Amino acid sequence: MIFRQMSDVSILEVFLIPYYNRQLTKNQRVVNILQEGCVVMSFITLDEVTKHYRMGEVIVKAADGVSFQIEKGELAVVLGPSGAGKTTVLNMLGGMDTCDGGHIVVDSMDISSLNAKQLTVFRRKDIGFVFQFYNLIPNLTALENVELASQICENPLDSAEILAEVGLHDRTDNFPSQLSGGEQQRVAIARALAKNPKLLLCDEPTGALDDDTGKVVLSLLQKTSHEKGMTVIIITHNQAITPMADRVIHIRNGKVDDILVNKAPVPIAQIEW
């Protein structure tokens, strides 16, 4: 996919971008990625992203030069065993963590160069999170949990509608403790969607759920991606769900092992595991 603004800029300018970049502030920096001699810009691009943790005297390379792209509207599954670094990648991608090296570009913004405040703005406007353990505020009802997110956005979607969309129109006034795991996760997805984000990041969304409930959640995510054109990234160690993805990124030992593009993803209901 060609960088969408390419039509508006001349080749010269494109080649000059790196030089411009040196003179522009971080915020204004125009992202350029040159790949295979051609200016190609995906919706999400990770370029040689590294992240090192110091654990005592040992340096753990959680991400050791991760590079991949994800196009807008795709449902991508980042797959890998425990400790492969997939959550680290997700955290960096979601603006919860910073990378030590390389670039992360989301919708033409290089988030690897943002400061804490800018990252907050990024999370606030562009990212929706879904966690393994839902992370709902126990003291808020389902609706309120959604409202908590929507009240801080500029163009939020209607919380009640979103809840209805995730199939919880009759559970809006229930507290998380009154909801099943699947329902809680659906509230969490509703909360993420209510912000109308550019990107939905899901970290092991079915990790704490039984298979059937997990399927409900996954199909909700797939539906969201396909029907709303939402870019969804799901992190999982469960290889079985890969057929539902538009793109599968294998990560092993902090590196991208393989990237598969699935031209015809399978609806989740048809997947058995």
Add this chain to the structure above:
Amino acid sequence: MTKNAFWKDSLRQVRATLNRFLAILVITALGVAFFAGLRASGPDMRATASAYYDELNFMDVRLLSTIGFDENDVDAVRNTQGVLGVMPAYSYDAIVELSSENLTIRLDSLSEEPNTENDINAPNVVEGRMPESSGECLVDPHFITLSGYQIGDTVNLVSGTATLISDTLKTDAFQIVGIAESPLYISNERGSSDIGSGKMDAYVMVPAGDFTLPVYTEIYVTIENEAGRSRFEDTFTDLLEPIETALKDVGELRASVRYAEIQDEATQELDDAKAELNDGWAEYNQSKADFDTQIADAQQQLDDGYVQYNQGLAEYAAGLSALEAAKTDTEAQFSQAEDQLAQGQTEYESGLGAYNDGKVVYDALVDALAAGNTPEAIATISGLISEMQDDGADLAMVLSAYVDNPDDATSIAAAQGAVAEFGNVLEQSKQQLDEVAGTLDEKSVELEQARLDAQSQLDESQDQLDESSSQLNDLKETLDKNREELEQSRIEGQDGLAEAKERLEEAAQEIADGEEQLAELEMPEWYILDHDTNIGFASYKEDAERIDTLSVVFPLLFFLVAILVSMTSMTRLVESDRPHIGTLKALGYSNGKIASRYLLYALAASSLGSGIGLIVGFNLFPRVIFNAYSVLYNLPPIMADFNLKFAVISTVAAVSCATLPAWFICVRALRGTSAEMMRPAAPNSGKRILLERITPLWKMLNFSQKVAMRNLFRYKKRFFMTIFGVAGCTALMFAGFGLRDGITTIEPKQYENIQRYDLQIDFEGDAPAEEKQSLDEEITSSAGILSETELFQESVDFLSDGQLKSTTLIVPEVISEFSDFIHLQNRETQETLVLSDDSVIITERLSVLFDLQVGDTFVLRDGDGQEATVQVGGIAEYYLYHYIYMSPSLYRSSFGKEPVANQMLCLLRDPADDNSALATSLLEQSCVTSVTLTANVRASFENIVNSLHYVVWVLIISAAMLVFVVLFSLTTINLEERGRELATIKVLGFYDWELAAYIYRENSLLTIIGTVLGLLLGIVLQRYIITTMETDVLMFSRDLLWQSYVYSAGLTIFFAAVVNLVMFRHISKIDMVSSLKSIE
């Protein structure tokens, strides 16, 4: 994991959670320091004073008697069971006149047995030395301050009564050789005196030998106290009471003995005096008789002298007149003789003339005859013949015959014969004349001689007379002098006699009085006064007890809050460590071992904290409080002892409050399986709160507020913990400020609203009218005095329900103007109280002490022992001492006496200025006994208030520190407990400030609720402390200034804000990744 690994893990946990460890440590230290330190303050104060008293051998009992004590009394006391030391002593109140004021001082005698057990109330010589000889003295440090005297100066004493100093003391001048503190006067209040202004200013200690009193005025006694019990302890009272009883018995016995002795002695003395009087009268009469005789003799002599004198005078007069007569006589004789002489002379001269004529004629005749009878001769002869008179008749005839016959020879012869005869005759007469002239000359000489003789005779007589005159004058002078002398001696003698008589009569009167006194002689009485009657001891004891009172409620609340927080912290620690506990359990550690890990943690934090708290508390609080009181008392530095009792109580409580929760939670947690523990705890189930059911109200809240409210009321433990913590601290601070209000607002209320006068003049009500008038004139003429009112005031006993209290009765002269000087009003209703003629107004503290309401009655007993029952007509706001106000007519009808004004209250033109010159000039009025400037009283009251101030500030600062630590701990715990929730919210994209606001909203609400509750609790606490700290004579104000609300609430909110600001850093640092990655 080896055993070592387990301990290492435990140690690492401390390091990992150092903040929490320190929080527990600090809060325990604070709680323990405050509790143990404040609780130990009262005992430390007592211990310090007790040691001082022991060192100076402070008396346990002071004996007074209505007739003093003699040696036998002293021996009787010494032989009483349980008595250790006995010191008979003298005391005497005198005045020291300074240029600016008069000091009333008390002279106390020093022990005659220094450094023995009988050296009671030994002076603590601060400077100089002990008196070594008569006429030397030790003085009060106050005396030095007040008088400006130095060691080496001489103190001159003046009697404060009609009696002479010499009746009591050998000398009235004492040289200062040292400055010493006396254990009798540890308080700056020196007590009262019945001379001067009635207030004792200082004491002076002199050798007992300088007193000349026949009996001791007091006996100081110490008791056997082998166990070394403190005088402040009840056990000491147990020791003292039987001895007091025994002394009372001794007193009764000795009193009756002394009574008999005195009676005998007095009778004997009276008899002696009577005999002496009789002798006196006899002597008087004798002297009078002698005197009279002497005077009479002298008078006689004088009279004789005068007689003599008069005689002499008469003689002199006679002599003088005789002399005069003689003079006249002589003069007459002389003039006669002179006349005769003159006559003779005249005769002689005429004879001489005749002769001369005759001679002329003769000569002419001779010539004529010789010439012959020439005509001319004849004519001459004729002429001569005509000239010839008597003697010439014959001649003439002859001659005429011759003329007629000039030639006749006969005739011529005849004529010649006749002429010759005539010549002869002439010659004869000439001879006769010469004879006469000679005689005359002789006579004249004789006469002259006679005159001289007579004159010298007269002069002699005159001299004699003059001599006798001067003799007479001398005599007169002598006599006059004698007469004067006699008169003098008569007067003198009479005066002497009159005086002697007067003395005798006086003596007679004295004897009569003595007889009367003897007849009226009452049984002497002993007063057995223990140290509770010593003003220093009693007020110090009261102050220490006040600190005790203060240190019960205050530190308890403080401590409660502190241990509550440490409990919460510990609970939180264990709960957050559930997975770890699970792991350890899974590894096979025993429950006890796992629990011990947390117990040790709690134990280490709390016992370390307790240790620090004890060290700080035991040193800080007693010192600060004692230093505050050092303004009022002269005592050595405080002995800040380690108080085991409070150390144990506070440490045990603090340590168990940290460890027990850890234990219980551990045990509860350990009941489950390790797998359960390693799994996340089920989420707190959300619920609707009550507020949501009030839909309209709930709908008014915005989303954030709803969330905040839900969070607040859902987490009840945190809710109550925070509110209680904040409320407790606010209450402590408020009570501190409120206490300050209660104390400090007394001053303006008392001295501006109630006591409005600026100057109080006490004068003798029975002073002579002219003295009073002179005072009135001075008052009227003084420019500084605006107005004045007079009143009668008297010390009275107040009796009600069998209780007795000494108070002061005030009877204003003019009720209508009285309120300008003392404004009486009811505190609660603010209604002004006016004296009526059927009831009295009493001050509030009195009404509280005796539980009297308006309409109740009580009994008043005046100084003469006269009693009157009166009704309470009003209860007046009043903070210092007790007063009863009565109208003059009620006084008259109650006591049957006229209230004679003896006090004057004045309003000054410039009360704020220094009016001491005015006071000094008023004091010079002879009827004025004391002049008190309200400004001075107010200043000294301020001093007392200031010492309490310090204590209050200790409370306030401690409470403020507690607020800070409590808020810090609770906020930290809150953040930790909700880490996951906060991380989630942060992930959702909340800005830091939004996240902070999410937390702060709840914190602020909790702080505000806590503060409001704290204020309410504080009002109760303040009221409780105020009422328990009040003394008999001092009422604290019930007022709470708005500043106290503002300060205590403001400080709490300020600390909350500071804590929240500090926490902001924490909030912005919340690690989203780690919070979300795992379960907790």
